[in-house]
Amino acid sequence: MTEFSQGPALWQAIIALIIFAAAYVCILIEKWDRIYTALGGALLMVIIGIVPLGKAVTSYANWHVLLLLTSLFVISGVFQKTGIIDYTASHILRKFRLKPITVLLSLSVLSAIISALLDGLLAIAVLVPILLKTTKMMKLSPVPFLISVLLSVNIGGAATLMGNLPNRMIGAAENLSTGEMLIKLGPLVVILLAIIYLVIWLIYGKKMIVAETYKRELLMLQPSSHLASDRGFLAGSILVTGLTLLALLLQGALGWNVSYIAACGAVTLLALNYKELVQLVKQRDYYSVWQGLRESQLLFFFGLFIMIGGLTYAGITGFIAARGLEISQGNIPFLSILLLWLTGFGSAMMDYIPYTAAMIPVVDHMGTMLQSASGISSVSSLWWSVIMGTAVGSGVTLLSSMTSMYAASLSDQEGGGLTQRSYFIVAAPISLLLFIAATIYFKLFL
Secondary structure, eight states: OEEEEEEHHHHHHHHHHHHHHHHHHHHHHTTSOOOOHHHHHHHHHHHHOOOOOHHHHIIITTTTHHHHHHHHHHHHHHHHHTTTTHHHHHHHHTTTOOHHHHHHHHHHHHHHHHHHHHHHHHHHHHHHHHHHHOOOHHHHOOOHHHHHHHHHHHHHGGSTTSSSSHHHHHHHOOOOOHHHHHHHHHHHHHHHHHHHHHHHHHHHTTTOOOOOOHHHHHOOOOOOGGGGSOOOHHHHHHHHHHHHHHHHHHHHTTTTHHHHHHHHHHHHHHHTTHHHHHHHHHHHHHHHHHHHHHHHHHHHHHHHHHHHHHHHTTTTHHHHHHHHHTTTTOOOOHHHHHHHHHHHHHHHSSSSHHHHHHHHHHHHHHHHHHHHHOOOOOOOHHHHHHHHHHHTTTTTTTSSSHHHHHHHHHHHHHHHOOOHHHHHHHHHHHHHHHHHHHHHHHHOOO
């Protein structure tokens, strides 16, 4: 038996779904503080007995992910003070002569490439702060830029096994070929990225205009004027941040935990910025500390992960996956398309990590049954469906993936104006188009 069949009683599973759905809607409409909404939903699930307190805190809270996200937030916050991000943004503006759509497309394509070859979270950590500063200098809303980059990261990461985290989870569980995956899904990734950029251009292309008078002012600014005056802090921060990003990139070869790498980098940067910390302690500025904790979204992620864990423990994710697979009755082409939409829907409704974890054993078992019953040698198309479904589904809301949640916290830190609603009303229709295009591609070529 699995965890999905050992969870609470049926009525508790139904209550878990109601609590999660209510909290999800409240977070999307943003009428109440999302931190209190997430913590309230998590507390209700524990009190009712949907998920045991010990399991909620030790397993589902996912402390490694919380430590990673918080550490990256600290690194970004301290690194902002060096002026390097402003310096880079100023160079980008000069390079592209203040053409917003060119900046948007360039950063989006770069984010897709980084996500495919390296890591989506790394792409967000590097590019989003630059993006926010660039749009701020142009006095433009960063929302279309952020939407384009986030969708690019999710889709670009679907091209290789080392891209999105679900790809690595599936690759670790199944013997999939990186070359075959690139051949099968690479063309689809290019098509989907083209659709994203076309739609973004149609929606925002004519709205992203920088006034001529302001262009002259920006081009007159020297990039070096943005750099911090404390050269020791500047050099130390560049060195520590660079080494941290390099270690994150090489963590597979090094065998180090990514959360510990990020935490070491964050602590070192805080030590370099000790003067400001001492000032906070002397002034007993507890409000600033609380604001920093709020902006890091640590408490929000904590509550959200426990709620998602409650759904998993209640057996809801496993039940949906298993029932969906039964509908196909062994028809692999139909099953692949069904899996694409089923996985996409599941990933859109919750963080794709637990959903992928729930899907892997189910799809693996289904593949084994199909191979033994019909003598099929390969069921790779099922895994392509899961990979592409999570990639497209994870772009529907800001709650669908860790990268989106991290980007949202960075945007909050800079006052970027990226809300759940502003993201959803654009990203959801685009994602629907991507699902339709992916369905046609699967039907014709896979």
